[in-house]
Amino acid sequence: xxxxxxxxxxxxxxxxxxxxxxxxxxxxxxxxxxxxxxxxxxxxxxxxxxxxxxxxxxxxxxxxxxxxxxxxxxxxxxxxxxxxxxxxxxxxxxxxxxxxxxxxxxxxxxxxxxxxxxxxxxxxxxxxxxxxxxxxxxxxxxxxxxxxxxxxxxxxxxxxxxxxxxxxxxxxxxxxxxxxxxxxxxxxxxxxxxxxxxxxxxxxxxxxxxxxxxxxxxxxxxxxxxxxxxxxxxxxxxxxxxxxxxxxxxxxxxxxxxxxxxxxxxxxxxxxxxxxxxxxxxxxxxxxxxxxxxxxxxxxxxxxxxxxxxxxxxxxxxxxxxxxxxxxxxxxxxxxxxxxxxxxxxxxxxxxxxxxxxxxxxxxxxxxxxxxxxxxxxxxxxxxxxxxxxxxxxxxxxxxxxxxxxxxxxxxxxxxxxxxxxxxxxxxxxxxxxxxxxxxxx
Numbered sequence: 001x002x003x004x005x006x007x008x009x010x011x012x013x014x015x016x017x018x019x020x021x022x023x024x025x026x027x028x029x030x031x032x033x034x035x036x037x038x039x040x041x042x043x044x045x046x047x048x049x050x051x052x053x054x055x056x057x058x059x060x061x062x063x064x065x066x067x068x069x070x071x072x073x074x075x076x077x078x079x080x081x082x083x084x085x086x087x088x089x090x091x092x093x094x095x096x097x098x099x100x101x102x103x104x105x106x107x108x109x110x111x112x113x114x115x116x117x118x119x120x121x122x123x124x125x126x127x128x129x130x131x132x133x134x135x136x137x138x139x140x141x142x143x144x145x146x147x148x149x150x151x152x153x154x155x156x157x158x159x160x161x162x163x164x165x166x167x168x169x170x171x172x173x174x175x176x177x178x179x180x181x182x183x184x185x186x187x188x189x190x191x192x193x194x195x196x197x198x199x200x201x202x203x204x205x206x207x208x209x210x211x212x213x214x215x216x217x218x219x220x221x222x223x224x225x226x227x228x229x230x231x232x233x234x235x236x237x238x239x240x241x242x243x244x245x246x247x248x249x250x251x252x253x254x255x256x257x258x259x260x261x262x263x264x265x266x267x268x269x270x271x272x273x274x275x276x277x278x279x280x281x282x283x284x285x286x287x288x289x290x291x292x293x294x295x296x297x298x299x300x301x302x303x304x305x306x307x308x309x310x311x312x313x314x315x316x317x318x319x320x321x322x323x324x325x326x327x328x329x330x331x332x333x334x335x336x337x338x339x340x341x342x343x344x345x346x347x348x349x350x351x352x353x354x355x356x357x358x359x360x361x362x363x364x365x366x367x368x369x370x371x372x373x374x375x376x377x378x379x380x381x382x383x384x385x386x387x388x389x390x391x392x393x394x395x396x397x398x399x400x401x402x403x404x405x406x407x408x409x410x411x412x413x414x415x416x417x418x419x420x421x422x423x424x425x426x427x428x429x430x431x432x433x434x435x436x437x438x439x440x441x442x
Contacts, residue, residue, distance in 0.1 A: 012083030020058035039066035074109035107144025121154030154186035180209025236286035266337035316395035323400030
């Protein structure tokens with residue numbers, strides 16, 4: 001394919017060189033004439049493993065050249081990759097100035113028509129927040145081109161997952177390829193660029209593609225921060241942190257796995273809250289700052305409060321709660337987030353009914369009974385004997401369990417009470433289009 005790459009920094013330079021080595025005809029574009037001259041001399045404008053010899057090879061064969069002329073690049077390509085920087089503003093917000101400027105230039109050049117005469121596809125590879133492409137960049141393109149995105153011009157978002165230092169290696173052996181497509185033809189054009197590369201390909205809506213890069217980087221930062229904070233606590237307590245993490249990393253069932261990484265309701269139970277409190281307290285006693293660990297429980301509490309706010313938003317007062325124990329299939333109520341939710345709603349004066357097939361006041365014993373008598377002493381008057389009793393009572397129903405009896409009874413299509421989904425119900429994707437359905441974080 002004939003490809004133009006806008007921006008010859010790390011991402012653009014590596015993308016241009018690697019695509020050229022795969023047989024594409026690539027034109028690199030940059031406002032910095034020094035970078036343009038370096039590439040045309042067969043030299044890399046960035047320091048990166050393997051990039052020097054790669055650029056020398058593809059420039060020598062004619063597969064890659066560089067220019068500062070946007071029109072020349074657009075007229076000589078059918079696909080454009082936008083790889084310009086999106087730095088932080090002083091207040092932390094995303095700077096889209098370079099994205100907007102390049103989009104305007106590409107749009108103006110496209111208005112004159114490409115060399116091939118076919119539909120040109122503009123692919124944004126820069127990191128940008130969800131909504132940036134559709135709400136900011138697509139209108140700019142349509143204004144300058146005088147046509148409709150997805151019809152007259154193709155548009156896609158293709159985030160990169162290249163680590164500086166190993167970016168060439170990562171390009172040819174990617175962890176995944178993500179294509180946010182405005183329409184199937186746009187996605188096909190991007191997919192063709194990477195034909196033959198290993199790894200799973202995900203073709204998703206454009207905002208999803210934009211968000212994935214942030215999910216990745218936020219989690220990477222979180223992992224590093226977690227390991228460093230834990231290491232500092234271990235050092236203060238005289239424990240070998242690397243030995244601890246060796247064992248931690250060996251657990252691929254719960255630790256290094258998809259476990260606990262699906263948006264849902266707040267966590268609770270007899271272990272997680274207690275052990276987090278103990279670890280943070282031990283760190284404080286040892287004068288070790290652990291801001292990530294110290295904010296896990298407050299974050300959890302804030303997430304629980306989102307459920308309360310969803311109920312408030314409905315303006316209705318009769319509320320039903322399905323589920324009470326901290327984990328399905330048990331009657332353990334200790335530090336259950338659903339008990340905390342019930343307590344907050346009851347305290348705000350909501351007319352509440354609760355159903356949990358595993359919870360019966362007469363069967364609660366020991367610490368379980370003591371906990372509920374302390375946190376929710378009015379439980380006896382709130383517990384219902386059946387799903388139907390809760391449904392008949394409620395204007396709003398909170399789904400906090402996957403009990404088959406509950407799932408089969410929850411109404412569809414806005415018939416009956418508002419459904420607030422705390423757990424991502426099995427049919428959540430279908431329900432999202434229905435009136436009267438509200439997801440907690442989806």
